[in-house]
Amino acid sequence: MSTKSTSVPLDLEGILARLEPHAKELGGLVVLISFLALWLLNQGSSKPRKVIDPVEWRSFKLVQKDHLSHNTARYRFALPRATDSLGLPVGQHISVMAEIDGNKVIRSYTPTTLDNDKGHFDLVVKTYEKGNISRYLSLLTIGQEVKVKGPKGKFHYQRNLVPHLVMIAGGTGLTPMYQIIRSSLQDPKDKTELALIYANVEEDDILMRKELEEMRDNSNGRFKLFPSLHLETSWLAAIYPSAFASLRSQFSALSRDNPLITRRAHLAKIGYPAPRSLSKLEDQEQHGSEDWERAGEGVSASSSGRLGKSVGVGAGTGWRSSKSRA
Known part of the structure; x- marks a missing residue:
């Protein structure tokens, strides 16, 4: 006949409370027990967890x-x-x-x-x-x-969201793009071809250049990096229709079947608010996949000002819903 063993939780706090009045007599023993108690508590709480909350600061x-x-x-x-x-x-x-x-x-x-x-x-x-x-x-x-x-935010990047993703950023507008690039390149199942056009005024303003170049060099050609220092002739001008032909010639995947809608006037027509010079809490850095589908294939507009400026352009079969599975 087998007996079922049960474990009784160890009341570490209770033990320490009872030992406290005798700390002088017990000396180092109390210190040792306290150390072991803290170690056991830490071991019992080592399970990975997510710590931020959407409501509580x-x-x-x-x-x-x-x-x-x-x-x-x-x-x-x-x-x-x-x-x-x-x-x-x-x-x-x-x-x-x-x-x-x-x-x-x-x-x-x-x-x-x-x-x-x-x-x-x-x-x-x-x-x-x-x-x-x-x-x-x-x-x-x-x-x-x-x-x-x-x-x-409403946007959640998923692997293979589009076959080709061209990102345009200036200054600290790099950070949303950097996060997506890192995630995509770390995922062996993500086959998206990535390109980043990164505009800055001076050489020293190119943030995390070493990290960007390492990701490019280790991507097996999946990530292309285009840093630029001359805004008047930079790739950043490609967000305007007058320079669309130049952008399309460099990225053949952006074909006539996948038009780009990039002017603020067009974004306003489909319901996007004009970006403010100072970003507020209610601003979204990027809009969700469902909104991108509303706008046609390949539209994203981020907030500007304190967050820098960044635009994402997708090409291929169109944006998937964020609820779709790869």
């Missing part, structure tokens, strides 16, 4: 700051546990909140890290002289915290 501590240019830095924030992930779908963003002069100020940012980057998340932010949150972040010292909420 949660605080995260700054643990590292790296200057990428004279006015842009990468801020690394620690998650509660080394096994935690932020819980942000690729293509979405988070809200960052701070109290400045008695007012709550909120801005949206896209982390450059993915959910397989455990224990931390990174934000690449350009500091503006009159920027509220960007200046607040630049003045943070190691150990200070920011409040974060999310995910935000």
